[in-house]
Amino acid sequence: MENSTTILFVVAAALTNERGEILLQKRPMDTQMGGLWEFPGGKLDPGESPEIALVRELEEELGIIVAAQDLVPETFASEPLGDRNLLLLLYRCTTWSGTPSAIYASDIQWTLPQDMTDLPMPPADYPLVRKLQGI
Numbered sequence: 001m002e003n004s005t006t007i008l009f010v011v012a013a014a015l016t017n018e019r020g021e022i023l024l025q026k027r028p029m030d031t032q033m034g035g036l037w038e039f040p041g042g043k044l045d046p047g048e049s050p051e052i053a054l055v056r057e058l059e060e061e062l063g064i065i066v067a068a069q070d071l072v073p074e075t076f077a078s079e080p081l082g083d084r085n086l087l088l089l090l091y092r093c094t095t096w097s098g099t100p101s102a103i104y105a106s107d108i109q110w111t112l113p114q115d116m117t118d119l120p121m122p123p124a125d126y127p128l129v130r131k132l133q134g135i
Helices: 050-062 113-118 125-132
Strands: 007-015 022-026 041-043 072-081 084-093 107-111
Touching: 007 050, 007 125, 022 050, 022 113, 041 050, 050 084, 072 125, 084 125, 107 113, 113 125
Parallel strands: 007 022, 007 084
Antiparallel strands: 007 041, 022 107, 072 084
């Protein structure tokens, strides 16, 4: 899947710990949608599969190593984004190596799904949150 002029493919991870909390990261203030909480991930590079892109993004953003086979498709969201459409693919992941740290983000935190609706997030993330909450 490559990003086209009309669809922007983005991958994200619901990194889930043993307590059922999911890791969220806070976008740096000097970026688009700065200060909002989001699932870690990012855009696909040309020629990348969604899983390989997410493995790369998690290493770049959090400093953790994830095996592609440990990424389980969870849900997706579609959101208008200017003259394009954002297609956000969310994967669940419960196994990784290393300790997540805020390399790209201004902060990270572990949050229970039911508490995520209290956080300011990009519009495309809210349908993912509702799915994680079982709504």
